[in-house]
Amino acid sequence: MTASTQRSSGPSGTVFLGLGTNLGDRFGHLQEGLFFLGDRGVRPVRVSSLYDTDPVGLQDQGNFLNFVLEVKWPGEPRDLLVLGQEAERAAGRIREVPGGPRTLDVDILLCGDRISRETLLEIPHPRLHLRRFVLAPLCEIAPEVIHPVLGKTISDLLAACPDDSGVRPLPDRLSLEREVPPGYNPAASRGNR
Numbered sequence: 044m045t046a047s048t049q050r051s052s053g054p055s056g057t058v059f060l061g062l063g064t065n066l067g068d069r070f071g072h073l074q075e076g077l078f079f080l081g082d083r084g085v086r087p088v089r090v091s092s093l094y095d096t097d098p099v100g101l102q103d104q105g106n107f108l109n110f111v112l113e114v115k116w117p118g119e120p121r122d123l124l125v126l127g128q129e130a131e132r133a134a135g136r137i138r139e140v141p142g143g144p145r146t147l148d149v150d151i152l153l154c155g156d157r158i159s160r161e162t163l164l165e166i167p168h169p170r171l172h173l174r175r176f177v178l179a180p181l182c183e184i185a186p187e188v189i190h191p192v193l194g195k196t197i198s199d200l201l202a203a204c205p206d207d208s209g210v211r212p213l214p215d216r217l218s219l220e221r222e223v224p225p226g227y228n229p230a231a232s233r234g235n236r
Contacts, residue, residue: 057088058116058123059152059185061109061168061177064134065098066146069108072134074217076147077112079130085123087219089113091180097209099174100142110217111152111180120154124164127151152177156191167192175206183212 060080064072073093081087090112098104116123127149134147152168159166167190171177178201181188186198193200 058114058120058154059111059181059188060085060114060127061111061148061150061152061181063096063107063109063148063150063176064146065105065107066144067135070215070217072147073108073110076130076134076149077217077219078221079133080114080126080149081219083126083129084117085126086115087112088115089184090217090219091183093213093215093217094176094180095209095211095213096176099176099206099208101140104144107176108213109176109180111177111184113184120151120157120159120166121161121164123151150177152181153188153191158191172200173204173206175201175204175208175210178204179210179212 062073062076077087091110094109096107096109098107130149131147136146150168151164151166152171154166157166172190172193178197182197182201186196188197189195190197190200
């Protein structure tokens with residue numbers, strides 16, 4: 044599919060991303076993914092709780108840890124897609140089995156009212172309304188946002204979602220700031236020059 048339809052143009056503005064993982068240090072992969080994106084200009088506005096979720100599709104794999112964040116992104120969605128893929132690679136993601144286990148998955152869910160159907164980039168995410176593991180955290184931070192294709196709020200989509208897989212909120216929270224050790228001196232860590 045190479046066609047593109049856009050209802051809006053210019054910078055993406057408010058964007059919602061979904062991040063998930065089910066391999067290794069799940070919390071660590073999500074935290075590092077958040078830092079990776081932040082270091083490259085993706086500015087978090089709101090971050091959902093973490094959710095422990097049952098796998099959807101390929102069932103023979105471990106549970107996922109998922110969250111959604113609202114971000115400000117001054118660039119184009121295609122550039123954000125590339126950054127998301129770089130974050131996945133930095134976490135060691137190897138795409139072997141569609142829907143299979145992964146160290147990190149970064150999906151663009153919504154970009155304001157933008158509608159785009161490009162090769163490898165569909166906005167809104169084409170399965171957003173069918174996935175409880177995305178809708179529950181998205182509803183937590185943006186229940187009244189309207190899906191630009193379906194014309195329904197995120198809370199309405201969650202209420203009508205046919206996916207009955209387990210989605211459990213966790214008390215753990217990701218940090219938006221890297222912790223600086225007490226007494227850390229950046230000048231001293233660079234040595235004398």
